Amino acid sequence: MNFPAECSLEEDTFPARALNLGGGGLFLSMPRQLAPGKALSVRFRPAKHLPAVEASGRVIYQLADQGVGIEFTEIKPEDRQRLLRLILRWKGAKRKYPRKPFVAQIEHEAGVILGVSSDLSVGGMFIKTKEPLAEGSNLKMRFYLNGGPMVRVAARVRYVVKGMGVGVQFIDLLPADQSRIDVYVTKGESSTEDSN
Secondary structure (H helix, E strand, O other): OOEEEEEEEOOEEEEEEEEEEEOOEEEEEOOOOOOOOOEEEEEEOOOOOOOOEEEEEEEEEEEOOOEEEEEEEEEOHHHHHHHHHHHHHHHHHOOOOOOOOEEEEEEEOOEEEEEEEEEEEOOEEEEEOOOOOOOOOEEEEEEOOOOOOOEEEEEEEEEEEOOOEEEEEEOOOOHHHHHHHHHHHHHOOOOOOOOO
């Protein structure tokens, strides 16, 4: 990823290049040093088919002679949704290893639902569901990989992509289950060791 961005700092506007993009911010290569905490505005178009995004942000960190990490402090909800959809498409196109879809049972405050996922990591997963789950809500999840015992884990909704699903972060994943997931995502198979 590498696309132009325009930064505004008080009355000064200068060019930058976005080298990494997330739903919560971006990493910018730029000709100047900016201290952590510095507020700025940024304008960019991550893809030709999308409208330009304008957001306010603050510097979270600086890497000498490389650039700065910016956290969005203000961005239109529709722009954030466009960015999340684009990132999901990019991730799907750049998979190093194939993914196999599986079904997860999800308990939340309004009941139990089933969600399909093919995007699993040791940190969490993206679940395809049209069920409205609020950002920040806590979940209890159960799912099987290719074999072995059921994985049971508490999770929290980190972001919502309307009409597509939710990204969840695992909270209390057991080390044995973490190892099984690691094997599954790197080799496409599950360890059959007991997780207890």
